[in-house]
Amino acid sequence: MRRYGTAGRYLLLCAVWGTAFMATDVGLADLPAVPFAAVRFDVAAGLLFAAVFASGVDVRPRTRDDYVYVLVGGALIIGAHHAFLFAGQRYVTGGVAAVLLGLVPVVTPALTRLVATDEEFTAATALGVALGFAGVVVIADPDPANVADSVLGVS
Template sequence: MGRYRTPGLFLLLAAIWGTAFPATDAGLADLPPVLFAAVRFDVAAVLLFAYVLATDADWRPRGREDYTYVAIGGTFAIAAHHAFLFAGQQYVTGGVAAVLLGLVPVVTPALTRVVSPGEEFTARTAVGVALGFLGVVVIANPDPANLADSVVGVVLVLAAALAFAIGAVGTHASDPDLPLAATQAWMMAVGAVVLHAASLAVPGNGFAAASWTPNALAALAYLGAVAGAAGFLLYFTLLDELGPIESSFIEYVIPVFAALGGWVLLGQTVTATAVAGFACIFAGFVAAKYPAIRAELHRLDAATR
């Protein structure tokens, strides 16, 4: 079963982050976006620090690698990504934002080549990226008028995609000595501090604009504990095992679970365009991972003989 561990974690993370969309919608109805993101990571950081202290693991950063990992991850993958994304979604639809975030797997390989020239990026991977991005476009079915009329929103969401890619590549290039849970706790804390500072600087994003309703608190609990603490632990575990290029493919699988979650929880229908998009995403993964898939099929065939 060990060989199925990584694919299983990948799908679990996609499900967690995909189902976070309804929770985010519920929270944004009562909380300003930047403050919402900040408090979400307050919750995540507290839970992770409690876990680290309960397990008697080393929790204090000591060397340059520890500080570099925490600073890059907290500033870019946590704070900048979520600040730009939530700000951008005030100007563009969720469909357009989903398409633009699909650029993460396109941006990541280019950044990885700059930071780590030895990182492999084959023609097969390029085809997989292109097919996956096409699938995201088909699923989101964006209105071109939104791209023309909402330049500010587009730029902000593109900045969110770039920030996340920088965080993934930068943390992958570091080799911290701290245990994974401790590095994630510090990253959440750094991200929360930066986001709180941003909430004070952005008009209408302070505590005075928040309404702490039961729906808002439930959204914070889910996003902080499950999508935040557990989700990012899973993500950075996968980042360490797969590298930034393959890990970035999570952006193509999340819309699948978001659509399924909307169908199961909210009664939203899965359209023909969504099915076509899922097919493109699947084709992209097959193209990118064909050698591994072929080897696994040969192994299964030999095992059944």
């Protein structure tokens, strides 16, 4: 049983993570966006703290800078990002939201090249960006009939 533990945990993570946009679509039908996002991450934080506590690993911030990184990262990367994501998903389909969010790591190499001239954008990088984009679209499987309406947002 232990032999397949890592693969099993990976598949469980994929199943849970893969339902995020679908669950958000369902929840947003009846709940306000920002409080819904907050409750979702409160539950996730509780589970994460329980897992860390159970592991016995001490991950407490040690320095003032550690606290700043945790607070700013939590407020902006988790809090603001997902507040805007949930608010925006009221106006676009889960498939479009998944494609847009999935594109973040795909377009990063191209955007990095614009601001960091020491980063080389090679043919391999371009191929990776193109394959990443195609992969995001295949996985999200947006309905082509809804894409034009969805990307317009609120009219």
